[in-house]
Amino acid sequence: MKKLLSILMIICALCADAAPKTPKGRKAKRAKTTKVVSTPAVPRPAREPFVRSIDAPATPGGLSGKNIALWQSHGRYFDQKEDRWTWQRARLMGTVEDLYPQAYVLPYLIPMLENAGAYVLTPRERDVSTQEIIVDFDGGYAQKGYEEKNGSKKWHTADGLKGFGYKKEILTDTDNPFRMGSVRQIQTVTNPDKASAACWYADFKKAGTYAVYVSYASLPNSARDARYIVNSLAGSKEFEINQRIGGGTWIYLGSFPFAAGRSKTPVVELLNVSSEANQTITADAVKIGGGMGNVSRSAAGGEATVSTYPRFTEGARYWMQWAGIPASVYSVTDGKNDYEDDYKSRGMWVNYLAGGSSELPGQKGLGIPIDLSFAFHTDAGTTSDPRATIGTLPIVYSKGAKLGNGESRTTSLRYAELVTNQVVNDIQTLYEPTWNRRKLRDRPYHEAMEPQVPSMLIELLSHQNFADMRYGLDPTFRFTVSRAIYKGILKYLHEKDGIPYVVEPLPVSHFSIAGKDGRYTLSWKGVDDPLEPTAKPTYYIVYERIDNGAFTELEVVDNPSINISISDNQIHSFKIVAANDGGISFPSEILSVCDIAGSDKPQVLIINGFTRISGPAEIYAEGRIGFDYAEDHGVPYYGDIHFTGEQTEFRPEAKWVTNDAPGHGSSRATHETEVFAGNTFDFVFVHGQSIRKAGFPFISCGVDAFVDGNAKASPIIDLILGKQKEITVGTSEERKFKPFTAALK
Template sequence: MGNIARGGQVSGLPRYLEGARYSAQWAGMPYPVYAGYKGQNDLSDDINVRSRTINYLSGGSVFNPKEPGLGVPLEMSMALHSDAGFRTDDRIVGTLGIYTTHFNDGKLAAGTNRYASRDLADLFLTRLQQDIRSTFNADWTRRSMWNRNYSETRLPAVPSTIVELLSHQNFADMRLGHDPKFKFTASRALYKSILQYICTQHNKEYVVQPLPVHNFSVRFGKKKNTLELSWQGVDDPLEPTATPREYIVYTRIGRGGFDNGVRVSNPFHTLKIEPGIVYSFKVTAVNRGGESFPSEILAAYKSKHEKARVLIINGFDRISSPAVINTPDEAGFDLTKDPGVPYLYDISLCGSQLNFDRKEAGKRLGESGNEYERIKIAGNTFDYPFIHGKAIQTVGGYSFTSCSDEAVENGSVALEEYPIADYILGLEKTDGNLSRATYYKTFSSSMQRALTAYCRSGGNLLVSGAYIGSDMNDSQGNREFTQNILKYRFDSSLQVSGEHIGIQGLGRILSIPRLPNERAYPVTTPDCIRPMATAFPVMTYTGRNLPAAVAYKGNDYRTFIMSFPFESIREEAGRTAVMASILHFFSTGNAGVHRE
């Protein structure tokens, strides 16, 4: 919580939600740096402390030689803002750049012409527009570059600019602004601009850090008690220098933390394991520019008394903004329908939107509650093979490995090698995002072909996900796959209130979170599904008698389909009991699985 007392008390907010003035004080800046107005005007201090901190840190360095300070060679400053302003025609407001030349006789502290700040602003705006337009179906606007007298561009001793990234008051801007993929693209564009600027100043070539790897898989090795990891590096179509040169493989044992990693030259790695322990892995790509974001986390386990093997397929890689409302009369984001899927977590939401009236644009459109202030809303951790795997381990007698859904779709992992497959779909669904290359379909065409072949070869398939019915109800071909192969059909989306959703079946009463919270991603409106032919319901939503899971026991193959995510079951004992019933059903018949 905040720990700078003002008016005799602290704010009660997390420190990361407090202003720059308090952050600078907590970081140990001298009093004149963070309190130039002697505690009488926190707003002005908050604005000015950003520049004063830069100058104090860089004071005495070659870039700020005359000002006393800590001698840190800071070369530039960029302030990232959002702007106000709205449009009524659904067009994007876009990005504005601000710099200041009419100060200190047009010179910076090192004697550099202040027009270097204009060059810096130009780099940011050019790269942002280029990358956003290339990545999203959006006509991103490059606005003006203002030569104006702003504190954050006037006071710094080094080249500085304000980037007004987008308008927080304009629906078209925020439709992208809430999207985690947009946040990554914009952040990477800013990073590349900074890198280009600094390297240009020193007449050096720059190299951009790689993108995350994909097609990750873990399988048992040819030698006893070994695992073979493989993946593929990704080239960046927007940046030719971002080619991976090496990789780092990080390992986690049990519930511990990840180690410091092992650097490898090729996109594969073999290691020895000890039976009876769950191992988890993530991989990053590396080049001279740095290290990529990590891959999804996969897990593996070798049972000491193995009777069967399970392949866990991670198909939940969706990250998304909240559900969009975009009609002639209304615009905004419906958190009650779908609050979105943050990358790891989200601290940006105040509460659910209350006013959607387009006539109120610039006035009350976008007004929200405050129920999510202070909450670090849980999102996609990309670590769900571990949760599924721990349940499998606890059941006993089953080993497991895991892979990404891409590895199954492209055939690098053969499902037929495993008697049981567990397909994780979480909150995966087609969501209408504006990205040109992002596809979150629950069952892609290639996955449908792979699962069809697997079932017809006698496999046992577990599928769990909140939108496995509604997302596949968009075409006759998709419906035929779910009805004829997986043996279920879409009924409706569950509409309930309350903090949790109750589920009963398999001799237990379970609960999953329905509202945004800090512990696990919310399942707001999961599907209700109906069994086909000889399949039968095995779990229902409490109080509604609507099926939440169906099972099929055929002479050829078996399926167990859950229309809510397995990993969202709150209690670990509940997850273990459900997994035990499913594995027994696959292995021995109907043991533990009965018509609900």
């Protein structure tokens, strides 16, 4: 810990103003979120560590140290035959498969895996922001925000090494931006007092949360513990990266909140402090945000064009080019057929990542030990009965040569069995008892056959089928399915290692804030998972935001309550995260409190009764079946990234002709580049701003805490209901999200 603090002090002295600190007088308890736990395991081949978050909670029962490659279906691509950019699938039920699986993978599945300690790699852009900033010392179209500070060792340009260069705004043919620039390098020191630093500053056009990627070059003597620090409105987050592997592409560190304007503190800092002296650390470009597609394509004799769509909507083939992956991986047809290149490239990308590692020692690549790959699709077929669900289809390839590490390919059968059984069991238990588990398909599909690590492809449901999509458009269903996939992956990897697993907890409930005159108590309840007995919270992390700032960690507590003191007129907002040895939960709703000293006005109790997240209204009448987005779009969780436009064809007998005329379920293309707003669970703060402006102090609680008597009523109550509306989900007769329940009345 002393060494870590010394390093952070050097950072502040070298690079910039201090990062945001924990509120005065409230020192966060860090022990539980920084402790290192060693877990005995069955001996495995020696493997290199890759990316480690220093500040993340220890997850000995989770996925700590695991590297998972996954992708979400297709993406927008250039069709050489039709000389245009288009989707690989048709727009149906208000969405398209090129976007729809992202509504599972990006908001739910990837965060769940990361919350369990895994490092996740994906061949498609994961940031839905259209803003992108490149900071690089090579100039070109990059921002000029790179600076160096020299200690006992000095930075210099690496001889003979190519790095990222933003020399072309639009990439053509097989342009590789990671061959267009140079790389800086320095030798390591073990003494923090002699540290040097590379610093990347950025100028943000607009405030927001952005993904942060770094890049570097890998050498035989590269440091295995390069120390990166990301400074944002949420404070400083520290990472260790093994630069001996993974060089020459974008390495994702996380998504962070930033203010508009030029950063006073470096967005990213890289120190040359290491546990080993005289190793090499390299510094290249930093990428912030998702951006717009910038790969130009054309048909023979045609004019080259970019997609004009956000990069996150595009297929893997284009992200790979922007990320420096060799053309031999993403363009097996030599640029003649982007459709084929896209679906074949994903498995080859996995092998390129793993090549040279303990998982694939006989192949050239980036040396990242990939534990498994997962392909998420929703094209499970059709049925003549729109009332019947299609169900879930797993696909593997268990025949032929062994995997890269010598393991039998039959291990993928066990992998698929655990994941599929978990998915179907959880759906049948919580949603649809008749949900179909279709027979496993053991065939040479590229996404299941090509990877030299355990791999599977899942066709979760049929996006063409109304009965499946009655569930599939519900955000809570997508959360459940994603959690089931995460649990299946967790159980498979722990079974291979021969050690017990622990499932990360569910979000807490019954959150409330009580008290007055500067002294308040936050209380909540941990939630047991009826589907998983190990998913019990053992401690909690409390986060605080002051006014319009960002959330920072306040304290780690063992019990579901905490006392706080407030001595200002600012609005203090809080969220709770449950944790155990398996990882951390999704956050709670956000509650706020404001103490107006000397006010003679009564305290207001704000009750958050807006709990709804759901799919759109349904049309289920004679001759018309589908979704009525105009009547009620539904309420996304934070925001939807899969909506293309309203459904226009409701006749079940309407047949598919082409992707542009797909028959029943046909939908518009009016919103397919947009993020559709949803429930942020932060409306207490919105109301609280007006209440404070009127001179009233306030506290707040969730509606579940209020009806159970956990929150004491005040003389004035502000009940938030938003788009709360009683609905049903799927074929269930259960009614949900009724605004005025008997208990509330």
